[in-house]
Amino acid sequence: MDATVKKFMDLVETKNPSEKAFHQAVKEVAETILPFLDENPKYKAVKVFERMIEPERVIIFRIPWIDDKGEVQINRGYRIEMNSAIGPYKGGMRFHPTVDLGVLKFLAFEQVFKNSLTSLPLGGGKGGSDFDPKGKSDEEVMRFCQSLMTELYRHIGPDTDVPAGDIGVGGREIGFMYGQYKRIRNEFTGVFTGKGLEYGGSLIRPEATGYGTVYFAQEMLATINEEIKGKSVAISGSGNVAQFATEKIIELGGKVVTLSDSSGYIYDKDGIDSEKLAYVQNLKNIKRGRIREYADEFGAKYVEGVSRPWMEKCEIALPCATENELNEEEAKALVKNGCICVSEGANMPSTPEAVEVFLENKILYGPGKAANAGGVATSGLEMSQNALRMAWTREEVDQRLHNIMINIHNTCMKFGKEGDYVNYVKGANIGGFVKVADAMIAQGYV
Numbered sequence: 001m002d003a004t005v006k007k008f009m010d011l012v013e014t015k016n017p018s019e020k021a022f023h024q025a026v027k028e029v030a031e032t033i034l035p036f037l038d039e040n041p042k043y044k045a046v047k048v049f050e051r052m053i054e055p056e057r058v059i060i061f062r063i064p065w066i067d068d069k070g071e072v073q074i075n076r077g078y079r080i081e082m083n084s085a086i087g088p089y090k091g092g093m094r095f096h097p098t099v100d101l102g103v104l105k106f107l108a109f110e111q112v113f114k115n116s117l118t119s120l121p122l123g124g125g126k127g128g129s130d131f132d133p134k135g136k137s138d139e140e141v142m143r144f145c146q147s148l149m150t151e152l153y154r155h156i157g158p159d160t161d162v163p164a165g166d167i168g169v170g171g172r173e174i175g176f177m178y179g180q181y182k183r184i185r186n187e188f189t190g191v192f193t194g195k196g197l198e199y200g201g202s203l204i205r206p207e208a209t210g211y212g213t214v215y216f217a218q219e220m221l222a223t224i225n226e227e228i229k230g231k232s233v234a235i236s237g238s239g240n241v242a243q244f245a246t247e248k249i250i251e252l253g254g255k256v257v258t259l260s261d262s263s264g265y266i267y268d269k270d271g272i273d274s275e276k277l278a279y280v281q282n283l284k285n286i287k288r289g290r291i292r293e294y295a296d297e298f299g300a301k302y303v304e305g306v307s308r309p310w311m312e313k314c315e316i317a318l319p320c321a322t323e324n325e326l327n328e329e330e331a332k333a334l335v336k337n338g339c340i341c342v343s344e345g346a347n348m349p350s351t352p353e354a355v356e357v358f359l360e361n362k363i364l365y366g367p368g369k370a371a372n373a374g375g376v377a378t379s380g381l382e383m384s385q386n387a388l389r390m391a392w393t394r395e396e397v398d399q400r401l402h403n404i405m406i407n408i409h410n411t412c413m414k415f416g417k418e419g420d421y422v423n424y425v426k427g428a429n430i431g432g433f434v435k436v437a438d439a440m441i442a443q444g445y446v
Contacts (some may be wrong), residue, residue, distance in 0.1 A: 006032050012053065018104030021323065026053055028355070032429040048437045055108065057081040058101070059069060061151045063129060067336035068137055077148050079127035079155055079163075082108035082226040088159055090115055090376060091123030092166030095173065099128045106323075107166075108216035110347055111376070112151075113432030114369040117408045120380035127152070127159055133168050145176035153181050158189045160328065160388070164379050165194040170240070171206075175199075183355030186232065190386025193379035197391075202382035204397040205375075210244030210343060211293035212374015212405050213318055213366075214252065219409035220364040221316075223422060226340070229253030232271075234339075236307070237321035238284050238291050241345045241372070245318050246277050252426070257417050258309035260292040265309040268300040269423050310390035313337040335361045344368035353423065362421050369427040370408050377404040 012026050020210070039045040040311075059079040064194035067073050078101065081089045082183065091111040094104070104126045112124030113142035129148060133141050157164060171194070174184055178192045188200075204211070214228070221227055231254045237241050238259045243350045246256045259280060259281035268276070276298060295302035303309075310317065310330035317339050319326050323346065334342070341364040344350065348368055350358070358365040378401050385391055392400075409434075415434075416427020440446075 002031070004034050008034060010252045011106060016102070016105070017027075019105060020107035021348075022102045022109065024352065025106040028348075028352060029429050032154055032426045033433055034062040036430050036433070042441070043437050046441060048440050049433070051440065052083060052112065052433075052435040052436065053109065054104065055080050056084060056164075058207075059127075059155055060101070060151075060185045063131070063148045063151070065140070065147045067140055070389070073144075075126070075129050075131040077129045077151065078104050079152060079161070080104045080108035080125055081161055082124040082126070083112045083436060084123035085436050085443060086116060086193065087123045088157075089122060090122040090164070090379065091126040092128075092164045093169045093173075093177075094126070094128035095131045095133050095168030096128070097130055097132050099130045102168070104128060107347055110369050112436060113429065114373045115342055115345050115380075116432040116435045117370055117411055117428060118236035118373050118377040118380060119407055120377065120404075122339055122380050124378065126166075128161060128166065128169070131168075133173065138172065141173060142176045145173055145435075148182035149177045150184065155183050156181075156191055158191050158383070160377075162190070162383060163192055164376070167239075167287075170194075171196055185435075188332040190383050195380045195382070196233040200382075200386050202378060202385055202397055203392070205378050205382055205396040205402060206240060207244040207247070208243045208378035208401055209372050210246070210376030211248045212377065212401060213241070213245050213320070213343050213345040213371050213401055214248040215374065215405040216371040216409060217316060217318070217341055217364075218252070219406060220343065220366055220422075220424070221341055224340075224364070224414075227252075227318065231255070231315040232257050232308050233311065233318060233342070234258045234312055235318045235320055235345075236265070236309055236325060237319075237346070238280055239320075240351075242318075243281055243284070245279065245345055246272055246280075247274075250274055250277065254316065257314060258289055258296070258440045260309055261308045262307055263290050264292060264294045264302055264304045264306055265298045266291055266302050267309065268294075268298065269392065286289055302426055310334055314339055316339070317342045319349035320347050321349065322346055323348045324351050326350045327353050329352065331357035335363060342366065343371045345372050347372065352402075354424055359423065359425065363426055364422075366412075367425050367428050369413055369432060370424060372402055373408055375402060
């Protein structure tokens with residue numbers, strides 16, 4: 001590690017002990033931002049990066065709720081309001097047992113750069129709880145969401161902080177939280193995104209992260225005169241992002257060969273077509289079943305207990321599950337097996353060692369803060385529609401999303417060009433940093 005980066009990270013780790021995910025996210029950015037600061041002393045003099053890694057506000061609260069047996073359960077809730085230099089805090093809510101302060105600070109920090117790259121006026125935030133919605137009844141989820149919002153409502157608003165969904169938080173959970181917010185505040189506003197179409201949601205929002213990840217891959221491939229058509233594609237996960245990334249790959253003529261969940265992964269050498277995708281969507285969204293049922297239905301290969309499909313051959317890899325799901329060994333296997341493009345649909349799914357493998361081998365590598373920004377971009381479009389009290393067509397929203405992903409790619413190209421190779425990590429970090437940093441400097445020491 002560079003001595004300057006090590007000195008900086010020693011301070012970060014001392015101030016934020018035991019928050020490994022946050023340390024990893026900051027270090028990944030620091031490795032490109034600190035040299036940039038040496039070349040641009042106006043940012044260094046006012047310690048804008050040091051301020052950027054400190055949340056503006058951290059809210060922690062208890063969430064008591066009653067389960068179906070009449071017993072009191074208690075979870076912990078969080079909202080990290082990281083940076084509001086360019087707009088209201090914006091970022092999802094995650095419900096998962098692994099949620100803690102370090103995980104949410106990492107996600108909020110990443111969100112600042114991601115939202116900046118969209119060019120929309122959105123600050124960065126993130127929140128959630130260690131509550132696990134799996135295995136809970138609708139009534140239990142509703143009681144939990146209502147209890148959470150009874151505290152959180154006082155900290156959010158359409159011009160302050162606009163939450164959305166994330167892992168464990170889909171349309172059901174957003175509906176329950178939004179309903180309680182509206183009930184308490186007695187107002188109908190665009191305080192949540194990812195809402196149902198019936199009450200202010202946007203067309204394309206469910207599809208946006210998956211579509212955007214594919215659009216970004218499409219732009220990267222175009223730089224080497226390649227396209228998605230005819231390429232084999234490995235995708236991890238089988239939730240919202242993975243499903244719609246698969247849909248867009250099929251539309252563009254690619255062949256998706258893998259999907260996964262926490263129990264294992266499937267490999268379908270014939271490819272997942274629209275009919276098979278519809279089966280997956282019913283299996284995961286309605287039946288809430290396991291991906292192994294796909295293998296039984298279509299005779300595909302199933303690998304029990306391995307949720308990471310990266311040892312399979314593919315030309316394009318789309319990690320769409322969770323953080324640190326792709327390690328150094330798997331990155332080397334992807335390169336060896338002919339993978340030329342990795343576009344991240346999840347947040348920080350590749351370990352630092354895996355990223356190093358991609359960069360050393362000059363693989364087209366789109367980090368999550370750039371490649372999966374389509375979700376928050378369309379959330380921003382939903383906020384615009386709510387403010388205007390109107391709804392755009394599916395085609396209009398999709399076109400706006402596509403244009404935003406093209407612009408993000410262009411920003412990464414601008415700041416990440418290294419001879420004939422584009423370092424998208426460097427491009428995304430510096431491109432996201434500059435807009436926020438300039439706004440922070442203009443607003444003084446706040």
